[in-house]
Amino acid sequence: MSFIAGSSSDVAWREFRRQWVPMLTTSAAIALSLMPIVATWPLIPDLGFLVLLTWRLLRPEIWKPYHALGLGLLSDLLAGNPLGQAMLLWTAIFLALEIIDSRLGFRDYLMDWLIAALAIVFQSLGAWYIALLMGSEIRFGVLGPQLALGVIAYPVTARMVLALDRWRLAR
Amino acid sequence: SRKAQYGLFIGYVIALAGMVVAVLLLAIAIIDPRGFNAIKGAALDVTTPISSGGRGVVRFFGGIGGTVSDYFQAGSQNSRLRAQLQATQRELLKAKSAESENVRLLQLLRLGGEVEDEITIARIVSSSFQSPRRFATLAAGSAAGVGVGLPVRSADGLIGRIIETGRWASRVLLVTDGRSQVPVRMVRDGTPALAAGRGDGTLELRTLEVGENPFRHGDILVTSGIGGIFPPNIPVATVIRIEGDSAIANPVADPARLDFAIVQRAYMPAANADLEVAAPQAIAPPVTSVPTDLASPPSALTPTPRQNDPNYQPALQQPQPVQAPPARAPATAPPQPQGTNR
Numbered sequence: 438m439s440f441i442a443g444s445s446s447d448v449a450w451r452e453f454r455r456q457w458v459p460m461l462t463t464s465a466a467i468a469l470s471l472m473p474i475v476a477t478w479p480l481i482p483d484l485g486f487l488v489l490l491t492w493r494l495l496r497p498e499i500w501k502p503y504h505a506l507g508l509g510l511l512s513d514l515l516a517g518n519p520l521g522q523a524m525l526l527w528t529a530i531f532l533a534l535e536i537i538d539s540r541l542g543f544r545d546y547l548m549d550w551l552i553a554a555l556a557i558v559f560q561s562l563g564a565w566y567i568a569l570l571m572g573s574e575i576r577f578g579v580l581g582p583q584l585a586l587g588v589i590a591y592p593v594t595a596r597m598v599l600a601l602d603r604w605r606l607a608r
Numbered sequence: 609s610r611k612a613q614y615g616l617f618i619g620y621v622i623a624l625a626g627m628v629v630a631v632l633l634l635a636i637a638i639i640d641p642r643g644f645n646a647i648k649g650a651a652l653d654v655t656t657p658i659s660s661g662g663r664g665v666v667r668f669f670g671g672i673g674g675t676v677s678d679y680f681q682a683g684s685q686n687s688r689l690r691a692q693l694q695a696t697q698r699e700l701l702k703a704k705s706a707e708s709e710n711v712r713l714l715q716l717l718r719l720g721g722e723v724e725d726e727i728t729i730a731r732i733v734s735s736s737f738q739s740p741r742r743f744a745t746l747a748a749g750s751a752a753g754v755g756v757g758l759p760v761r762s763a764d765g766l767i768g769r770i771i772e773t774g775r776w777a778s779r780v781l782l783v784t785d786g787r788s789q790v791p792v793r794m795v796r797d798g799t800p801a802l803a804a805g806r807g808d809g810t811l812e813l814r815t816l817e818v819g820e821n822p823f824r825h826g827d828i829l830v831t832s833g834i835g836g837i838f839p840p841n842i843p844v845a846t847v848i849r850i851e852g853d854s855a856i857a858n859p860v861a862d863p864a865r866l867d868f869a870i871v872q873r874a875y876m877p878a879a880n881a882d883l884e885v886a887a888p889q890a891i892a893p894p895v896t897s898v899p900t901d902l903a904s905p906p907s908a909l910t911p912t913p914r915q916n917d918p919n920y921q922p923a924l925q926q927p928q929p930v931q932a933p934p935a936r937a938p939a940t941a942p943p944q945p946q947g948t949n950r
Contacts, residue, residue, distance in 0.1 A: 477809030479808075
């Protein structure tokens with residue numbers, strides 16, 4: 438690829454890609470909840486949340502805490518959760534990450550994985566507790582396989598998001 | 609710089625305000641689960657065509673896998689199916705005799721045959737597979753007469769009930785969801801129980817009786833009709849293991865395999881009763897008043913026997929004192945059910 442844009446439309450496309458790829462890929466991952474799978478056991482982790490979390494850990498500077506609000510609302514509407522569930526949990530996690538970033542000088546990959554694991558556990562716990570408040574009395578242990586799969590899936594999504602990020606910033 | 613700090617600060621303020629709004633939304637959702645039906649129904653309407661389009665693709669590829677494995681297992685499958693067929697034919701004979709006996713007994717009781725109460729038949733297109741709740745999406749909504757609270761079943765057994773409706777799509781609370789509780793009875797001896805979802809694809813059966821656990825491995829449970837909503841005698845689950853006072857059961861209708869679902873009318877024996885049954889109650893004078901016109905034709909005020917109502921279940925209802933004033937009832941009035949013939 439050339440280093441210098443050939444035309445103004447080229448410049449516009451690069452600018453669009455630079456600005457919108459994180460938001461659009463996260464929305465696409467959230468829309469995966471529309472997949473026509475009928476499951477009896479909660480096994481697959483929340484893919485939209487996983488991709489958003491990976492983007493946030495990889496590129497803290499492009500995310501504002503209120504971005505999680507809008508994406509959470511989208512997730513609530515598409516996945517059929519009670520309205521406000523993902524809005525609340527995701528924004529809380531984003532604010533917590535802001536605090537961690539301001540305290541911590543740097544993070545390495547293992548740190549990221551640990552933070553992601555904690556965030557996934559917090560998100561599942563929150564969803565489970567909200568379900569409990571709404572009258573769904575299930576053991577938290579039912580979510581164990583889903584949690585484990587989410588934590589294991591983090592390196593995979595990290596690779597995918599890295600590739601997307603390289604394409605986003607390619608010149 | 610100052611401007612950047614302002615921007616950061618405002619970002620935090622917006623996020624915190626948004627969280628407060630989210631908490632309020634959740635509180636409303638907990639207090640009034642139907643509160644956001646309009647918004648969520650619209651979202652369902654928009655997204656269901658995507659899922660139902662993809663459902664065809666999944667079925668196509670799933671079909672290919674099934675066909676290939678069928679080819680390789682043809683021999684063993686053949687002998688197994690042959691044995692199964694013989695067993696089934698024996699069962700069929702038994703069932704046929706039971707059916708004819710059933711018809712005869714129903715005629716004896718002058719009850720009608722089974723009332724078909726289906727509102728619509730639609731495809732199940734997707735489910736919540738990422739959350740602790742167990743919902744499925746049905747490709748039919750209020751335009752087809754689907755309303756919140758209606759029971760949903762397949763040809764095999766009970767699936768759940770509707771909790772949200774859009775115009776062309778609706779959301780079903782599966783029986784395996786933690787919030788779902790279905791009154792059931794055991795087919796073998798009629799023990800009543802409550803089937804509550806456990807969130808992991810199984811049901812927990814709780815019985816009200818103290819003492820020995822009445823369930824055995826393989827017991828079949830059907831809806832009892834108590835409490836309304838679910839019509840009686842729909843298969844719900846089979847017991848797979850016993851755990852202390854309760855039992856764990858597998859739902860009969862596997863949502864992952866099922867395809868079409870039938871939305872039925874809510875089962876409400878008292879409210880669905882015929883108008884002529886209800887009319888005398890409406891015009892009857894208060895019980896305390898002294899009857900004066902005993903000479904009036906008794907047939908006009910005599911309620912039709914409630915046994916004629918196909919939905920009527922004596923065991924479920926207390927004798928109601930307001931049916932007709934006792935002094936007014938003529939000597940030829942049919943005997944009222946006493947709620948004890950169970």
